[in-house]
Structure formats: structure tokens, C-alpha cells
Amino acid sequence: MPAVDGRPYSPGLEGVLAGETSIALVDGQNGRLLYRGYPIVELVRNSTYAQVAELLWTGEWPSEAHLPTAPLSGAVLTALRALPNESSPMDALRTAVSAWGASARLSWPPTPDQARDVTALAPSALAAFARLRQGLEPVDPDPDLELAAGFLYQLTGETPDEASARALDAYFIVGAEHGFNASTFTARVITSTRSDLASAVAGAIGALKGPLHGGAPSEVVSQLHEIGSVEHAERWMRDAIARGERLMGFGHRVYRAYDPRAAALREVAEGMAGMADWLKMAVAVEDIALRLFEELKPDRVIKTNVEYYAAAVLQGVGLPPDLFPSTFALARHAGWTAHCMEQAGANRLIRPDVRYVGPPERPLPGVAAAV
Amino acid sequence: MPAVDGRPYSPGLEGVLAGETSIALVDGQNGRLLYRGYPIVELVRNSTYAQVAELLWTGEWPSEAHLPTAPLSGAVLTALRALPNESSPMDALRTAVSAWGASARLSWPPTPDQARDVTALAPSALAAFARLRQGLEPVDPDPDLELAAGFLYQLTGETPDEASARALDAYFIVGAEHGFNASTFTARVITSTRSDLASAVAGAIGALKGPLHGGAPSEVVSQLHEIGSVEHAERWMRDAIARGERLMGFGHRVYRAYDPRAAALREVAEGMAGMADWLKMAVAVEDIALRLFEELKPDRVIKTNVEYYAAAVLQGVGLPPDLFPSTFALARHAGWTAHCMEQAGANRLIRPDVRYVGPPERPLPGVAAAV
Numbered sequence: 148m149p150a151v152d153g154r155p156y157s158p159g160l161e162g163v164l165a166g167e168t169s170i171a172l173v174d175g176q177n178g179r180l181l182y183r184g185y186p187i188v189e190l191v192r193n194s195t196y197a198q199v200a201e202l203l204w205t206g207e208w209p210s211e212a213h214l215p216t217a218p219l220s221g222a223v224l225t226a227l228r229a230l231p232n233e234s235s236p237m238d239a240l241r242t243a244v245s246a247w248g249a250s251a252r253l254s255w256p257p258t259p260d261q262a263r264d265v266t267a268l269a270p271s272a273l274a275a276f277a278r279l280r281q282g283l284e285p286v287d288p289d290p291d292l293e294l295a296a297g298f299l300y301q302l303t304g305e306t307p308d309e310a311s312a313r314a315l316d317a318y319f320i321v322g323a324e325h326g327f328n329a330s331t332f333t334a335r336v337i338t339s340t341r342s343d344l345a346s347a348v349a350g351a352i353g354a355l356k357g358p359l360h361g362g363a364p365s366e367v368v369s370q371l372h373e374i375g376s377v378e379h380a381e382r383w384m385r386d387a388i389a390r391g392e393r394l395m396g397f398g399h400r401v402y403r404a405y406d407p408r409a410a411a412l413r414e415v416a417e418g419m420a421g422m423a424d425w426l427k428m429a430v431a432v433e434d435i436a437l438r439l440f441e442e443l444k445p446d447r448v449i450k451t452n453v454e455y456y457a458a459a460v461l462q463g464v465g466l467p468p469d470l471f472p473s474t475f476a477l478a479r480h481a482g483w484t485a486h487c488m489e490q491a492g493a494n495r496l497i498r499p500d501v502r503y504v505g506p507p508e509r510p511l512p513g514v515a516a517a518v
Numbered sequence: 519m520p521a522v523d524g525r526p527y528s529p530g531l532e533g534v535l536a537g538e539t540s541i542a543l544v545d546g547q548n549g550r551l552l553y554r555g556y557p558i559v560e561l562v563r564n565s566t567y568a569q570v571a572e573l574l575w576t577g578e579w580p581s582e583a584h585l586p587t588a589p590l591s592g593a594v595l596t597a598l599r600a601l602p603n604e605s606s607p608m609d610a611l612r613t614a615v616s617a618w619g620a621s622a623r624l625s626w627p628p629t630p631d632q633a634r635d636v637t638a639l640a641p642s643a644l645a646a647f648a649r650l651r652q653g654l655e656p657v658d659p660d661p662d663l664e665l666a667a668g669f670l671y672q673l674t675g676e677t678p679d680e681a682s683a684r685a686l687d688a689y690f691i692v693g694a695e696h697g698f699n700a701s702t703f704t705a706r707v708i709t710s711t712r713s714d715l716a717s718a719v720a721g722a723i724g725a726l727k728g729p730l731h732g733g734a735p736s737e738v739v740s741q742l743h744e745i746g747s748v749e750h751a752e753r754w755m756r757d758a759i760a761r762g763e764r765l766m767g768f769g770h771r772v773y774r775a776y777d778p779r780a781a782a783l784r785e786v787a788e789g790m791a792g793m794a795d796w797l798k799m800a801v802a803v804e805d806i807a808l809r810l811f812e813e814l815k816p817d818r819v820i821k822t823n824v825e826y827y828a829a830a831v832l833q834g835v836g837l838p839p840d841l842f843p844s845t846f847a848l849a850r851h852a853g854w855t856a857h858c859m860e861q862a863g864a865n866r867l868i869r870p871d872v873r874y875v876g877p878p879e880r881p882l883p884g885v886a887a888a889v
């Protein structure tokens with residue numbers, strides 16, 4: 148790493164260890180993702196998002212857990228009603244969390260109860276906005292449904308089928324946490340000033356909104372629509388690769404091996420009776436894509452990333468593509484809030500140095516120099 | 519700096535250069551603060567906040583500039599009306615900026631026009647909330663007033679006197695920018711994902727809310743109230759120092775010499791006919807405090823910091839102490855938004871590494887090991 152005046156210099160902070168965490172291990176080299184030591188594929192096979200969230204918050208594995216969506220306060224609902232229909236769902240979610248924090252007057256330090264509250268509120272808020280912008284009234288939470296199923300219920304007004312609820316819960320599990328990404332780091336910087344949990348989560352939502360972080364899973368959907376069918380897939384992808392285009396849903400900055408989140412979601416999708424034909428096409432297209440990469444790019448490791456199956460699941464359960472990034476944000480609430488608590492527990496203000504490259508000291512134009 | 523696996527390890531990122539900036543130089547060793555090369559004391563003497571904001575945004579010194587407060591959209595005003603009266607003013611401001619962003623649908627990259635819009639909106643939003651919580655109706659902006667004067671007008675419904683307008687404008691200038699502090703860094707991390715300006719500013723407000731960053735200028739006011747008069751000041755402070763207590767408004771993490779922002783504000787206060795007696799007392803008490811530090815702590819450099827005169831000015835212009843942190847946030851909008859533009863102009867996703875110290879890979883309790 149280069150140094151300036153004896154200080155490590157790293158715009159982007161790549162390669163700088165900005166702290167310690169016990170929450171997750173992202174092991175890109177070996178394609179491993181552990182939450183509190185437990186492999187992601189095991190968690191998807193054997194647990195629910197409610198259990199995973201408790202695990203992330205407390206560090207303890209709960210043999211059972213229940214996390215329904217929460218009702219919206221008047222302040223949150225009024226703020227959502229006032230937004231234009233064309234508002235970005237991420238902006239609506241950020242505003243809802245901010246209004247919630249303004250009403251909740253959160254104490255320091257952040258607690259698991261606060262984390263539960265905001266994680267349970269967010270799906271209700273997003274679902275309410277999604278209905279309001281269509282001219283529909285919000286649907287109250289069903290306290291018997293778990294978070295992912297409850298979100299679908301509040302979106303549609305209908306209790307989701309078992310397969311959709313299970314698929315979205317699995318998606319929520321793989322999206323719950325991923326180390327020091329930009330949004331989680333944002334939440335920790337905000338918490339490091341001893342600010343409250345709502346400020347941290349609102350900041351994190353804002354960071355996840357950026358396409359360099361939140362990604363573009365809806366582009367995977369567009370791509371699969373363009374491909375149209377399994378029979379056309381090989382020709383379409385060969386042409387795209389020949390034109391030097393990037394196939395959406397493949398390749399990852401960190402994972403050099405197969406993205407374990409994609410593997411876990413594929414397993415859920417394959418094991419599921421009654422899932423959309425659309426998802427079957429996604430599985431078949433993936434096999435063809437990986438074969439083509441091996442043939443055409445033998446010197447590079449290009450594997451399926453989580454966005455590919457995220458798109459497949461979110462489309463499969465019937466979400467409109469413009470809700471994909473905000474639904475990702477719902478899932479990530481568990482991880483963000485776990486990081487806020489971890490940061491608060493061993494706190495140190497996060498404040499890097501900066502290299503000044505601007506003009507040297509100079510007098511104001513037209514002003515006589517000071518005496 | 520310690521290293522782990524060959525990577526620099528710095529929780530808090532102290533001593534790590536996280537990027538480059540041309541906006542401000544914070545030179546604590548020599549007590550210098552430059553905006554685009556111009557010393558803060560020169561700017562306070564010879565310019566207005568409107569000019570300083572343009573300078574920060576564009577890098578060019580404008581011979582004149584006009585920045586009135588902006589009217590609130592329906593979405594912002596409705597969101598503010600829905601908040602409980604007991605909400606923190608920082609939470610209200612954060613929610614207003616978030617609702618504004620949801621309505622404005624901001625394009626990438628952030629622009630000076632966007633920066634002007636949010637900087638002009640924020641004082642109107644804070645003033646509206648401050649009135650609503652007292653059961654008063656918001657006051658529309660007066661387009662002839664500059665930002666600081668316009669804020670006071672929208673708070674009180676009365677055009678402020680010249681001295682108050684000038685003092686608060688000076689406060690806005692010294693608060694406009696201060697390098698890579700935690701809130702500015704938050705804004706840059708959020709911008710680095712290619713997220714929008716409102717997301718970045720909402721996150722920055724959340725970070726500034728924390729007492730480790732936004733500080734506690736209202737405690738300076740309480741302290742001066744306890745001291746009561748210049749005659750009692752020496753005895754009171756000697757006793758406090760003897761008890762090992764910290765005097766509020768003195769000492770700074772960065773500035774080893776006199777904080778140039780405090781010097782600039784003191785100069786404004788001293789030159790001002792018609793300022794509150796209260797401010798005169800602050801000047802006299804400061805002199806006594808500095809003499810006592812030299813006598814009682816000769817081996818340490820303890821100088822007046824910006825909070826001391828910030829409190830004096832904010833109290834002097836009649837702001838209630840619970841609006842001090844959010845008024846600081848209004849001033850810092852110029853700096854935050856300048857940093858968003860600078861970050862966007864040479865962007866690189868900000869994403870540090872983290873040291874994993876959690877449990878090693880382990881099977882889920884009660885689940886048979888995977889085959």
C-alpha cells in the first residue's frame with residue numbers, strides 16, 4: 148500500500164482493516180460465508196430469517212424465533228402517504244425509517260429490541276408505499292406470518308403460498324449480512340458518533356441505493372426476458388459474449404469460487420414444487436452460461452453471483468423489479484443493526500485522515516492583506 | 519500503525535488517508551483552517567455564507583452571491599407535521615431531507631444546483647418543525663433575506679436585527695466545512711456507491727446527531743448560566759478544575775493552537791454593537807479561563823474551541839439550546855454537499871476490509887453434519 152507522510156494511503160480503503168467483527172466471515176477465496184460461524188447453506192436449509200436475525204443480533208442460536216411485520220405509526224404512514232407516487236421505493240423506505248426514529252426517541256446504545264422493531268417495521272413501510280403508489284390502501288400486518296411472508300401479504304393482501312414464502316425467506320437469509328460492505332460500514336460510522344439506530348439504518352439504506360452497491364438485480368430479469376427460452380439461451384449468450392458484453396448475474400468482486408449464497412438459493416429453488424417456470428428457466432440458463440464461460444473464458448473464474456438467483460426468486464414470488472433493491476434492504480436490516488450493536492459495544496469514533504491537494508494559503512481576491 | 523496479515527489495522531481509521539480533497543485544509547498544529555486556500559478568519563471578515571457556499575461547491579470565489587431559504591414542498595411539510603412534538607430536531611431535519619430527496623428524484627452525479635436546493639431547504643424545514651412543535655404555523659421564506667437571516671425570520675416570524683443576522687452568518691461560515699469528520703465521511707461513503715445527494719446528506723445528519731461528533735454546545739450555555747457573572751467566574755472555574763472537571767468549550771482533538779474558528783467568531787462578537795450582554799460575559803470568561811489554564815495546567819495546551827463561541831452566538835441570537843446541533847447541521851450542508859460532488863468527480867467505492875474475530879466454522883446445533 149502506498150504511504151504519504153508515513154500514513155497508509157488508500158482511497159476506497161481497500162486493504163485497510165477498519166475494525167473487527169464477530170458477525171460474519173466473508174471468505175471469497177474459498178466461497179464461504181459464515182454467520183457467527185454457521186455456513187450460509189446450512190442456515191438456508193435448516194432455519195428461518197427470524198432465527199438468523201436473532202443469531203446475528205445476539206450471537207446465540209435460537210431453537211425457535213418469531214418475527215412478524217410491525218404496524219406503522221401515524222407519523223410513518225402520513226409521511227409515506229405524502230410522497231409522490233413516482234418516488235423511488237428506496238427513498239420511501241429511508242424516509243419511513245427516519246420518521247420512525249423521530250417518533251421512537253431511541254436510547255443509546257442500540258439494543259436487540261430496537262433492532263427487532265426497525266427490522267419488523269421496514270417491510271410494512273415498503274409494502275404500504277408500494278400499495279399507496281398504485282392507489283391502494285395499506286394492509287395491516289398479520290401477526291401469525293413471519294417477516295418475508297408478512298411482507299408479501301401486506302403487498303398483495305393475500306396470504307402467500309408456502310413455496311413463495313419459503314423462497315423469499317431463504318432470500319432474506321442470504322441477504323441478511325455480508326461483512327463491511329459500504330452500507331454496513333455507513334451504519335457503523337454513524338453509530339460510532341453515538342448516534343441512534345434509526346440514523347444508522349437510514350444512512351445504510353441511502354448507501355445501498357447506489358447502483359455500485361445495491362446492484363441491479365432487475366437487469367438479470369430483463370436479460371432473462373430477452374433470452375426468452377432455454378432453447379435460445381446458448382445462441383443469445385454466445386452473441387453477447389462475442390460483442391464483449393457482460394452477462395448480468397455472473398462474476399463477483401470478492402468471491403473467486405461459486406458464490407455460496409447463489410448455491411443456497413439454487414438449492415431452495417430446485418427443491419421447490421410449484422415454483423414458477425421462470426425459475427426453472429433460470430436454472431437451465433445458468434448451466435449453459437457456466438459451460439460457455441469455461442469454453443470461451445478458460446483463464447478467468449466467472450461464477451454465478453447472488454444477484455442471479457436473487458432476481459430469480461424475487462421475480463418468482465411476483466415482486467415488481469423496481470422493488471428488488473428495497474427488498475434487498477429489508478433483508479439486510481438484520482445485519483446492519485447487528486453491526487450497530489457490535490460497533491456500540493466497543494466504540495471508537497470512525498474518522499479517517501485525508502490528503503489535502505488543494506490550493507496553498509492565499510488572500511481573498513480584492514481584499515487587502517491582513518495587517 | 520499495526521498490521522494484520524500485511525494489511526494496516528486501524529479501528530477508527532485514525533492515521534489512514536482515505537482519499538484526497540481540495541476543499542479544506544485543517545491544520546491543527548498551526549491553528550489554520552483554509553477553505554479552498556482562503557483562511558477562515560479572512561472569510562468571516564470579508565464574505566457571506568452564500569459566497570462561502572459557492573466557493574466550496576465550485577472552487578471559484580464569487581464576488582457576490584445570494585442564497586435565500588427555499589419553500590417546502592407538500593411532502594416535506596406533511597412529514598414534519600406528522601412528527602411528534604417531542605421528536606429530536608435532528609431527526610426532524612433528517613426526515614425532511616429524506617422526504618425532499620424522495621420528491622426531487624435527483625440525478626447522478628450531484629450538482630451545485632442540487633447542493634443549493636438542499637442547503638436552502640434545510641433551514642426552512644428546521645424552522646417549520648421548531649414552530650410546529652410549539653403549535654405555531656410555519657412561516658414562508660423571505661426571498662430577500664440570506665440563509666442565516668432567513669432561518670431566524672422563519673423561526674420567529676420577525677426580520678432579525680443586523681447584528682444577529684451578521685453573527686449567525688459568521689457562525690454558518692465557520693461551521694460550513696471541516697475536512698473528513700465523521701459526518702462528511704459518511705456523506706462520501708454513501709456517494710461512493712453512486713447514491714444521490716439526499717441520501718448522503720440524510721446520512722450525514724444522522725452521523726452529526728451523535729454527541730461524539732456534533733458535540734454539546736448547549737453544555738457551554740449551561741456552564742455560563744452556572745457561572746452567572748464575570749465576578750464569580752474565576753472562583754467557579756478554579757473549583758471546577760480542582761475537582762478534575764472539564765470546562766466545556768475548551769480543548770480540541772485536532773487544534774493544538776487556538777481554534778481559528780473560535781478566533782473568527784470572537785472577533786465578530788467583539789466588533790458588534792448591540793449584541794447581548796451574555797456575549798460580553800462569554801468573552802470575559804474566556805480570558806479568565808485561558809489565564810487559569812496557563813497557571814494550573816502549564817504543561818498542556820488547552821485553548822478555546824469553536825463550541826465555546828458557537829454557543830455564545832447561538833444563544834446570543836436567541837436560539838433555544840436544543841436547536842444548537844441541528845443549526846450546526848444547517849451550516850455544514852455546504853461542506854457536505856461539496857464533498858459529495860468531489861467524491862462523485864473521482865469516484866471509487868469506499869469499502870474497507872475487516873478483521874474477523876468470531877467463531878470458526880461450526881455446524882448448526884441439532885442438525886446432522888452435511889454429507
